Amino acid sequence: xxxxxxxxxxxxxxxxxxxxxxxxxxxxxxxxxxxxxxxxxxxxxxxxxxxxxxxxxxxxxxxxxxxxxxxxxxxxxxxxxxxxxxxxxxxxxxxxxxxxxxxxxxxxxxxxxxxxxxxxxxxxxxxxxxxxxxxxxxxxxxxxxxxxxxxxxxxxxxxxxxxxxxxxxxxxxxxxxxxxxxxxxxxxxxxxxxxxxxxxxxxxxxxxxxxxxxxxxxxxxxxxxxxxxxxxxxxxxxxxxxxxxxxxxxxxxxxxxxxxxxxxxxxxxxxxxxxxxxxxxxxxxxxxxxxxxxxxxxxxxxxxxxxxxxxxxxxxxxxxxxxxxxxxxxxxxxxxxxxxxxxxxxxxxxxxxxxxxxxxxxxxxxxxxxxxxxx
Amino acid sequence: xxxxxxxxxxxxxxxxxxxxxxxxxxxxxxxxxxxxxxxxxxxxxxxxxxxxxxxxxxxxxxxxxxxxxxxxxxxxxxxxxxxxxxxxxxxxxxxxxxxxxxxxxxxxxxxxxxxxxxxxxxxxxxxxxxxxxxxxxxxxxxxxxxxxxxxxxxxxxxxxxxxxxxxxxxxxxxxxxxxxxxxxxxxxxxxxxxxxxxxxxxxxxxxxxxxxxxxxxxxxxxxxxxxxxxxxxxxxxxxxxxxxxxxxxxxxxxxxxxxxxxxxxxxxxxxxxxxxxxxxxxxxxxxxxxxxxxxxxxxxxxxxxxxxxxxxxxxxxxxxxxxxxxxxxxxxxxxx
Ligand SMILES: Cc1ncc(C[n+]2csc(CCOP(=O)(O)OP(=O)(O)O)c2C)c(N)n1
Numbered sequence: 001x002x003x004x005x006x007x008x009x010x011x012x013x014x015x016x017x018x019x020x021x022x023x024x025x026x027x028x029x030x031x032x033x034x035x036x037x038x039x040x041x042x043x044x045x046x047x048x049x050x051x052x053x054x055x056x057x058x059x060x061x062x063x064x065x066x067x068x069x070x071x072x073x074x075x076x077x078x079x080x081x082x083x084x085x086x087x088x089x090x091x092x093x094x095x096x097x098x099x100x101x102x103x104x105x106x107x108x109x110x111x112x113x114x115x116x117x118x119x120x121x122x123x124x125x126x127x128x129x130x131x132x133x134x135x136x137x138x139x140x141x142x143x144x145x146x147x148x149x150x151x152x153x154x155x156x157x158x159x160x161x162x163x164x165x166x167x168x169x170x171x172x173x174x175x176x177x178x179x180x181x182x183x184x185x186x187x188x189x190x191x192x193x194x195x196x197x198x199x200x201x202x203x204x205x206x207x208x209x210x211x212x213x214x215x216x217x218x219x220x221x222x223x224x225x226x227x228x229x230x231x232x233x234x235x236x237x238x239x240x241x242x243x244x245x246x247x248x249x250x251x252x253x254x255x256x257x258x259x260x261x262x263x264x265x266x267x268x269x270x271x272x273x274x275x276x277x278x279x280x281x282x283x284x285x286x287x288x289x290x291x292x293x294x295x296x297x298x299x300x301x302x303x304x305x306x307x308x309x310x311x312x313x314x315x316x317x318x319x320x321x322x323x324x325x326x327x328x329x330x331x332x333x334x335x336x337x338x339x340x341x342x343x344x345x346x347x348x349x350x351x352x353x354x355x356x357x358x359x360x361x362x363x364x365x366x367x368x369x370x371x372x373x374x375x
Numbered sequence: 376x377x378x379x380x381x382x383x384x385x386x387x388x389x390x391x392x393x394x395x396x397x398x399x400x401x402x403x404x405x406x407x408x409x410x411x412x413x414x415x416x417x418x419x420x421x422x423x424x425x426x427x428x429x430x431x432x433x434x435x436x437x438x439x440x441x442x443x444x445x446x447x448x449x450x451x452x453x454x455x456x457x458x459x460x461x462x463x464x465x466x467x468x469x470x471x472x473x474x475x476x477x478x479x480x481x482x483x484x485x486x487x488x489x490x491x492x493x494x495x496x497x498x499x500x501x502x503x504x505x506x507x508x509x510x511x512x513x514x515x516x517x518x519x520x521x522x523x524x525x526x527x528x529x530x531x532x533x534x535x536x537x538x539x540x541x542x543x544x545x546x547x548x549x550x551x552x553x554x555x556x557x558x559x560x561x562x563x564x565x566x567x568x569x570x571x572x573x574x575x576x577x578x579x580x581x582x583x584x585x586x587x588x589x590x591x592x593x594x595x596x597x598x599x600x601x602x603x604x605x606x607x608x609x610x611x612x613x614x615x616x617x618x619x620x621x622x623x624x625x626x627x628x629x630x631x632x633x634x635x636x637x638x639x640x641x642x643x644x645x646x647x648x649x650x651x652x653x654x655x656x657x658x659x660x661x662x663x664x665x666x667x668x669x670x671x672x673x674x675x676x677x678x679x680x681x682x683x684x685x686x687x688x689x690x691x692x693x694x695x696x697x698x699x700x701x702x703x704x705x706x707x708x709x710x711x
Contacts, residue, residue, distance in 0.1 A: 099447075128481060129475075129478070129479040129480075130479050130480050130481070133480065133483040134447070134480055134483060134484055135483060135484075140447070141476075141479055141480055145467065145471050145472070148440065148467065148468065148471065148472055150440075151436065151437055151439075151440025151441050151443065151444065151468065152440060152441075152443045152444040152447060152472070153444060154440075154441050154444060155440065155441030155442060155443055155444020155445040155446075155447070155448070156444035156445070156447050156448050157444070158441060158444065158445055159444065159445045159447070159448025159449065159450050160448065161426075162400075162426055162427075162445075162450070163448070163449075169444070181434075181436055181464070182436055182437075182440060182467075182468075185432070185434040185436055185437035185440070186437065186440070186441075188432045188434060188437065189431070189432055189434070189437050189441050192432055345481070345482070346477055346478050346480075346481050346482040347477070347478050347516050347517055348477070348517065348519070348541050349477055349482070349485055349539075349540035349541050350539060350540055350541055352519070352541075352571075352617075352618050353571065353618040353619075353620070353621070353622075354617065354618040354619070355516070355618075
């Protein structure tokens with residue numbers, strides 16, 4: 001299956017965004033997609049409820065992150081409101097032992113991989129560059145250098161090939177990242193070696209203030225076939241389509257057929273980060289159009305239509321979200337900053353005389369203060 | 376004991392490392408059938424197959440970035456950058472990823488990556504084929520940086536670099552690739568002096584010459600010439616530029632009280648600047664005269680026909696020796 005839904009240069013943002021594969025319309029109605037349908041046959045109402053819960057919890061984590069930043073409890077937060085379906089749908093298609101390589105905005109991927117609240121707030125608070133062990137979550141540290149992780153994913157997948165394993169690596173990056181050399185080099189390596197990697201490009205229309213048209217004059221999913229990689233352009237606000245497309249892509253890679261590429265067409269509702277002011281570069285109306293395409297609302301509509309959105313369920317999800325938000329807050333507020341000399345830890349795996357000397361010297365310097373205070 | 380060129384010694388180091396550990400992989404441009412443009416990987420693909428000796432696409436960031444992923448998966452990749460001047464496209468992956476992953480993950484992720492770089496000039500090469508980028512890497516914490524000066528070290532230090540759980544940038548002076556010397560191949564790399572230690576290449580009493588890579592040979596030539604004038608040079612082959620073995624360096628400086636540093640990289644903010652500053656901090660009261668640097672000029676590497684004016688030769692080293700000994704030298708009579 002090689003599906004590219006548009007092969008014309010992007011003319012009009014408003015109409016092009018609908019040129020995507022989907023299973024759930026913005027109004028919450030199920031539609032049949034001949035390519036995607038087979039990948040969600042087993043997804044029943046209970047499974048859709050779980051996806052809904054994940055998305056609501058993620059939105060709540062995200063809102064808490066923003067609030068914590070406003071209150072000075074974390075230094076920065078990169079919101080992902082609007083992208084819940086893309087993150088949850090794709091990440092839920094991975095097996096626990098597959099390896100994800102997310103970017104800074106993929107809080108939902110870390111959450112779906114089993115990350116604890118401290119795993120997604122402490123780095124933003126500045127307590128550590130990464131606060132989880134990548135091998136425990138089978139998830140690399142959230143990447144800040146745009147596109148760098150795409151190569152790590154391909155290398156990891158090449159390692160899987162050499163080990164004779166059947167894991168898949170998933171590289172997550174934004175539309176802006178597709179302009180980077182690394183993402184293009186990653187596609188060359190993946191294709192040439194047939195590596196079991198899935199590229200997930202979250203096209204949220206903006207790279208800080210630059211619209212996607214500055215990065216691409218052609219739908220991003222349309223580039224992959226040029227590298228020999230089959231691709232799909234899916235509705236990134238449709239969690240069923242994201243799940244189905246990712247299952248297709250992962251299955252393709254796992255069966256040894258090589259890499260696959262997804263472009264999830266979605267929208268970042270909030271600022272790029274809490275330091276950003278999106279009113280300087282984008283229209284209110286654009287945001288409103290996307291508000292009507294909300295990924296959570298459409299699942300709610302679907303569940304209502306299926307009589308699976310009763311008060312009990314709603315109350316349960318709300319209680320879970322409250323509890324998780326409290327844990328996120330607690331993780332941030334209860335953080336204990338490491339002792340000063342720990343900044344010298346783990347620079348090297350083996351002793352390094354230069355660092356060792358600097359640690360000793362700085363310890364002596366700090367001790368000097370302790371001595372002054374004592375006397 | 377066998378007579379081997381440095382290229383062959385490195386080839387043998389790779390072969391034995393691969394034979395000993397199935398997780399060791401070699402990757403780079405043209406390293407398979409061709410055996411690398413310097414034939415350093417000669418016949419390795421024949422012996423270990425294309426899955427372990429990987430001809431990569433022509434993309435340096437891709438080579439290093441995928442090696443990061445392979446290391447994450449438990450492999451020990453040895454990547455070849457075809458020439459020093461082509462490491463720059465991979466710079467981001469080296470300094471932002473390779474160097475920092477262990478720190479970023481608080482020790483959970485190891486990066487046992489060896490980055491081999493055919494290095495520096497003196498072989499009459501085209502532009503971008505004679506660069507000395509070592510200072511960029513020395514300035515980056517998380518990387519170990521070594522430079523070899525003879526086939527024996529090339530063999531042992533490569534094996535130590537591959538065995539290290541830290542990433543190592545391993546510089547191979549091109550102009551020594553074909554110099555032969557005796558090599559003990561059965562030294563156990565674990566028992567040999569670690570790659571972080573400096574080596575006293577020649578003992579002396581009057582002046583300490585600190586250097587590394589191909590300049591070690593130049594310094595030794597200078598020492599022979601100086602001997603005729605009754606001057607005794609101690610030549611220290613640093614071997615490791617991060618960390619620098621200041622024990623060995625300091626012991627020598629305290630003995631001689633005079634220091635000349637020589638390298639072919641440009642001077643400004645180079646390794647020599649660091650060595651002089653550190654030696655001055657550590658051994659100020661032992662110094663008889665200010666240390667002197669003899670380096671490449673602060674110019675882009677010149678065209679081949681002019682490179683002999685850039686790479687410090689024996690006479691420029693001797694001129695610096697005269698300066699630290701307060702003997703008549705090129706600056707005598709020049710207003711400073
Ligand atoms: C190599 C690099 N250049 C610039 C930046 C600064 N920067 C951070 S995010 C960003 C925009 C990225 O946009 P995109 O890839 O579309 O991802 P999004 O933030 O929209 O999720 C930029 C320019 C960076 N982090 N890394």
